[in-house]
Amino acid sequence: MAAVTQDTAVSTGRFTRALIYLTLLLFALFYLLPLYVMGVNSLKPLSEITGGNMMALPSQWTLDPWRSAWSTAQIGVEPTGLKPYFLNSILMVVPAVAISTIVGALNGYVLTKWRFRGDTWVFGLMLFSCFIPFQIVLIPMAVVLGKLGLAGTVTGLILVHVVYGIGFTTLYFRNYYASFPTELVRAAMIDGAGFFRIFWRILLPVSGPIAVVSVIWQFTNIWNDFLFGVSFGGTSQPMTVALNNLVQSSTGVKEYNVHFAGAILAALPTLFVYIGRYFVRGLMAGSVKG
């Protein structure tokens, strides 16, 4: 992308260039390796893993491990497959991402366009909360969720993820809105526009790019979370916890092919969002040009 506009001043010889390409390719293989291993082995019968070579392509292709991982595999004590947990994760992620992003946008708006004495302190305190080791809040959170009757519910997990997510979303929107010309906001104020009207009409229409960043960040973080899920999930455990239970289960034969299929299922939504990021970026670039 930037290579078009910019020339690297460094010039390199042919041998060095070959070496650079070789290194880059080797690393690409290193990063792709686990994905290949998961993909290939999720399409094999178990006997081809235990009796064959993990790197080999399946000699007998099968979708059974996927079916099993999705709907019949033993998770904990129930043979439910990962399906119900996948739904738990969706039910948890969508509201948590939406709420934390909206709240973050409003906070960022206040912290940049309606500044007040001590606002940097308020922001600083919220920002530090992004970086605490969550172990420090596990015990009181368990107590509070219990008192609220939210322990082991999806609602409880939504609450937890919103609470520990707004620091990040506020950070994103604050930094983004900081570069938005405050004069425009002033002018609108003089014209008599109120707090929400300015937000709705002036800030929100330009918030697309940062909203995408915030949603992707929150989505991947919350979908991938394990610590809160395992601590407070109870009977509403998210996908990550279920996958771990599936893989670590000590009873019966280890069905590696099912584990791999399950791992890909757990990874698909975030991979999709991740690939989608470039897709969205492309769209944005297109709309700016048009």
Add this chain to the structure above:
Amino acid sequence: MANEVDFRTRLQDWLPKLVLAPSFAVTLLFVYGFILFTIVLSFTGSKMLPKFTWVGFENYHKLFALPAWHTAIVNIAIFATLYIVICTLIGLMLAIFLDQKIRGEGVLRPIYLYPMALSFIVTGTAWKWFLDPGIGLERIMHQWGWESFSFTWIKDGEMALYTIVIAAVWQTSGFVMAMFLAGLRGIDNEILKAAQIDGASNWQLYRRIVIPLLRPAFLSAFVILSHLAIKSYDLVIALTGGGPGRATEMPATFMYSYTFTRNQMGIGASSAVIMLMTIAAIMVPYLYAELKEKK
């Protein structure tokens, strides 16, 4: 009428603070209130449930006398050092290489970055079985004809920690690359050209000019990586479960097991306090500097 206008302007004055207030209140309660609660707990004799019998520093004395905590601290020190150094080196190298007008950069970048989108549980599952001597790498090599090849780190108490380093580096080094690449692309090329005219070699160019200019990227990488390292709970659970035996115990796994499965909540709380203090020592100066700059 005048009153109503007055009320409306007053409301407009207060509205921004009212909008921010719930978030701030939630942060005060759920972050700082909870931190305080855990600190208080760490000075009590809580076992299975919180109870408020004051025991002073007893939990901390017990904590530092526990061999498991010792293992956890040594492990996190080794893990964090290797993880941060290797991620930084790989990330920097890949970024510099990718910055050489590489064909196919658009294909390579997402390949390097995608592991960051995965959950540590997925990463752990993939590497756990790939490194398993029975079905993974060792067996693959044997079947490819390298009969003497041996790779049993994941089953070996001495070496299992390094498998966590491998998986963690796999997951985040591409992200570090992206941070350095952004830094490299922000460097003014005129400076580099001037240095080249003065006869600087490529090696000198990078060592003397480019790398010093990347200071901010180094700092952010360090902060993010150390923060990820100390929080590392998921990956350990998925990859080794803290084993074999206790060999890969980390502060995060220690805290969880002492608090929730061994019913030693007081000791668990004190270990969480130590973790918080370690992270705060790194994060607070960094955040303070960042906020002061931007003010």
